[in-house]
Amino acid sequence: MQAPQPQAEEVIEISLADIAAFFKRHWLKLLVAGFLSGAAGYGLSHLAPIEYEATARILPEYSSGLGGGGLSDLASLAGLSLKNNSEAIRPDLYPDIIGSKSFLLKIMSTPFQLQNGQMIVLTQYLDEEAEPLSPTQVAQSDSLITMTKAQERVMKDVASRLTASMEKMSGVLNVRAEMPDPVLAAACTNLAVSYLKDFVADYRTARENEKLSFLRRQVAEAKGKYQRAEVALNTYRDRNVNAYTNVARIEEQRLQNDYLQAQTLYGELSRQLEASRLQAQEDTPILKVLEAPMVPNWKSKPRRVLYALGYALLGGFLTLLYLLFVAEKVHRRILG
Known part of the structure; x- marks a missing residue:
């Protein structure tokens, strides 16, 4: 006997005509549900906190070194030689500087003025439970940082409100700050640009500035020694105008040698100082502000249209599920 053949599973087909018929029966319900949900979302958007966004656009530029003319050509005319210093921060790292804890500590402890003239500090303005940062905590930016949970919560909030992004095609850096007050948003953006x-500049010229300070001290010391040697030589000559002894000539020769040595040292150090000063200017990067931050007149959040659209889609989707599985009981047809 042949074994009974298993019955083929029933295939449920849903045609486009069925789908069209479903929407034809329930389109008004979906439309009303979407409209009411959108209206509810628009109303709820008025409960969301108002935010303002200020933006600054910066174009990073660096000196091209010895081949770029400018100070290098001026130095060559003066007989000075400048080296090509390529130590610089890549522009794609600028957003990390804005997001660093050192900057966050600085901006959290800086007094700002609101639109109504009130002076505030971000730490307490964004969280009333947080205590203001102490000078000791601000000074810890380069070492071990300790703060309370409320202060750390504010730091994370500030970090989310301050953003910086680099445009890959143009190389322009966009710095943005979003705050509950329009004047505060512009002031925070301006502080971020200044800090950057x-x-x-400090990173690029730190070594050259140390050398510059050292040379200034050396030049001042050499200048004093040179002036003292000049006075000593002229004083000796005034006192021994008619002296023709060998001892007088030897002493005069010694004073003159001291004077020449001091003059040579002073001149050489002065040239090195001028070269170092030009090198510091040559190495200083230029951050050109293309668009300064402006106090916004329009709020950036909440976006009431997006609220309404999102709630309308959500309400329509939930209504669709209700009609499918409760009103039409499609799942029972599928499960058989």
């Missing part, structure tokens, strides 16, 4: 410019 100072940080990049």
